[in-house]
Amino acid sequence: MSSAQKSVPDLTIGFFGVGIMGEALLAGCITAGIAPERISFSEKRDDRAEEISSKYGARRAATPEIAAECDVVMLVVKPQDLGDLLTDLGPTLPAKSLVVSFAAGKTTNFIESKLNPGISVIRVMPNTPLLIGKGMSVLSAGSHADQEQLDLISSLLAASGEVVQIAEALQDAVTAVSGSGPAYFFAFVEAMVKGGVELGLSAEIATQLTIQTLVGAAGMLVETKKSATTLRENVTSPNGTTAAALKTFSEGQLDALVAKSMRAARDRSQELA
Numbered sequence: 001m002s003s004a005q006k007s008v009p010d011l012t013i014g015f016f017g018v019g020i021m022g023e024a025l026l027a028g029c030i031t032a033g034i035a036p037e038r039i040s041f042s043e044k045r046d047d048r049a050e051e052i053s054s055k056y057g058a059r060r061a062a063t064p065e066i067a068a069e070c071d072v073v074m075l076v077v078k079p080q081d082l083g084d085l086l087t088d089l090g091p092t093l094p095a096k097s098l099v100v101s102f103a104a105g106k107t108t109n110f111i112e113s114k115l116n117p118g119i120s121v122i123r124v125m126p127n128t129p130l131l132i133g134k135g136m137s138v139l140s141a142g143s144h145a146d147q148e149q150l151d152l153i154s155s156l157l158a159a160s161g162e163v164v165q166i167a168e169a170l171q172d173a174v175t176a177v178s179g180s181g182p183a184y185f186f187a188f189v190e191a192m193v194k195g196g197v198e199l200g201l202s203a204e205i206a207t208q209l210t211i212q213t214l215v216g217a218a219g220m221l222v223e224t225k226k227s228a229t230t231l232r233e234n235v236t237s238p239n240g241t242t243a244a245a246l247k248t249f250s251e252g253q254l255d256a257l258v259a260k261s262m263r264a265a266r267d268r269s270q271e272l273a
Contacts, residue, residue: 006071006152008032008033008034008152008155008156009032009033009034009035011034011038011071011072011152011156012038012039012040012069012070012071012072013026013029013034013038013039013040013070013071013072013073013074014039014040014041014042014061014066014067014069014070014072014073014074015039015040015041015042015058015066015074015076016041016042016063016066016073016074016075016076016077016085016089017042017074017075017076017077017102018041018043018048018049018052018076019076020128020131021076021102021126021128021130021131022041022074022076023052024130024131024135024160025074025076025102025126025130025157025160026039026041026052026056026058027056028130028133028156028157028159028160029156029159030056031133031159031160032155032156032158032159033159034156036056036057036058037057037059039056039058039059040058040059040060040061040065040066040069040070041058041059041060041061041066042060042061042062042063042066043060063088063089063092064092067089067092067093067094067097068092068094070097071096071097071098072097072098072099072100072153072156073089073093073097073098073099073100074100074102075099075100075101075102075103075111076102076103077103078103079103079104079105079106079272082101082103082106082111083114086111086114086115087114089115090114090115090116091116093115093116093119095116095118095119097119097120098119098120098121098122098145098149098152098153099111099115099119099120099121099122100121100122100123100124100153101121101122101123101124102124102125102126104125104175104179104269104272105172105175105268105269105270105271105272105273106123106272106273107123107168107273108121108122108123108140108141108142108143108145108168109142109143110273111123111142112142112143112144118144119144120142120144120145120146120149121141121142121143121144121145122139122140122141122142122145122149122150122153123139123140123142123168123171124137124138124139124140124153124157125137125138125171125174125175125178125179126138126157126160126179127178127179127180127181127182128182129161129182130160130161133159133160133161134161135157135160135161135162136161136162136163136164136178137157137160137161137162137163137164138163138164138165138166138171138174138178138179139153139154139157139163139164139165139166140165140166140167140168140170140171141165141168142168150165171269172266172269172270173266175265175266175269176262176263176265176266176269177262179265179269180262180265184258184261185214188214189210189211189214192206192210193206193207193210194206196209196210217231232246
């Protein structure tokens with residue numbers, strides 16, 4: 001039976017890479033209903049392997065064993081390490097395998113070129129809020145993956161947040177928006193805290209005010225379903241304090257700066273390919 005014909009709890013999953021993101025994905029698989037004994041992983045460090053096994057009940061295994069036994073193989077390694085991993089893994093993967101890559105910038109065409117012909121590949125761009133079950137994962141199919149397989153992996157990742165499916169040509173843009181996006185948010189928090197301290201607040205109070213303000217604002221976007229433009233206008237009184245701050249943003253060309261930063265992220269994603 002192929003992976004696409006199985007339900008999520010019936011899958012066997014193998015992980016290459018159990019760093020922060022790999023661990024979060026492994027935990028998400030368990031949340032999605034996969035029994036820990038159906039999950040295996042490869043890890044070079046003995047202490048890290050023991051930590052993952054003790055914490056989740058997953059099993060450490062060698063590369064050939066994972067390749068032979070697992071319906072789905074998760075590649076959660078750095079882009080620069082993917083080529084070497086595929087060289088080792090590729091010849092051992094059976095035709096029924098479903099390979100899911102989380103390596104930024106690396107195309108399904110690149111991955112398929114390292115594997116036996118016909119193996120299904122799905123590319124995913126996640127982001128770090130996946131660590132707390134509020135991630136954004138964006139999926140694209142390679143030349144052999146079908147809609148059933150996309151839906152299966154979507155169901156699996158939905159335990160860790162929101163999931164969308166797009167054409168792979170847009171994945172570099174996704175990297176610039178949601179993949180790198182949390183860091184933009186954290187940088188803005190840092191700037192607001194610093195600004196609050198410069199105005200006389202303690203770092204503790206400035207941090208509390210900033211975080212709760214942004215959490216509340218994000219919650220309003222989710223709960224009210226109103227656009228950011230509408231919510232911004234609702235809080236901006238003519239000639240008021242908010243208007244004064246927003247005018248400074250505009251004069252500093254905030255929109256252009258953000259767009260330039262996102263283009264830089266997209267371009268770097270393309271370079272990683």
